[in-house]
Amino acid sequence: MSNHFHLILNQKMEKGIEKFMQKLGTGSTLYFNQKQKRSGSLFQGRYKAKIIENNTYFSHLPFYIHSNPLKLNYRGSTILKFLESYKWSSFLDYIGIMKYPSVTNRSLILNYFGDEQAYKR
Numbered sequence: 001m002s003n004h005f006h007l008i009l010n011q012k013m014e015k016g017i018e019k020f021m022q023k024l025g026t027g028s029t030l031y032f033n034q035k036q037k038r039s040g041s042l043f044q045g046r047y048k049a050k051i052i053e054n055n056t057y058f059s060h061l062p063f064y065i066h067s068n069p070l071k072l073n074y075r076g077s078t079i080l081k082f083l084e085s086y087k088w089s090s091f092l093d094y095i096g097i098m099k100y101p102s103v104t105n106r107s108l109i110l111n112y113f114g115d116e117q118a119y120k121r
Contacts, residue, residue, distance in 0.1 A: 001072075001088070006065040008052075010108065021047045062109050062119075066091040080120075095120040 011017045029042040052058045067079075069089060074082040083091050092099040094106055096116035113119040 001068060006068065008061060008065070008109070010105075017049065021049075059112065062094070062113075066094070 009017050009020065025043055025047070032042050033039055052061065066083060066089060069083065069086045070079065077085070083089065084095075084097075090100050090104045093101060093104045094109065094116065110116065110119060
């Protein structure tokens with residue numbers, strides 16, 4: 001998405017997500033500012049986080065995240081073709097086409113849904 005991103009994170013240590021998001025925000029800002037020869041904030045405000053407290057929410061969340069690019073008013077293709085062509089998503093990794101395997105840990109979600117084909121369905 002042009003103005004936001006979504007992550008599903010599993011905290012392994014106290015304040016781990018908070019520290020990760022700080023490093024991600026700082027690193028992204030420094031990189032972007034250097035590349036674009038600019039200075040200042042890149043993100044508006046603090047990140048938002050929501051704890052996954054039940055299986056219903058957990059089962060909905062990957063679908064919400066991976067279908068979010070459909071808001072870009074895709075045209076001329078099926079939903080699946082559009083999602084398979086959208087380059088800023090980990091959707092392909094979850095259906096067995098490794099695009100970002102070094103930054104995704106698919107086991108939790110794929111174990112919940114069964115496998116790549118089940119997730120794709």
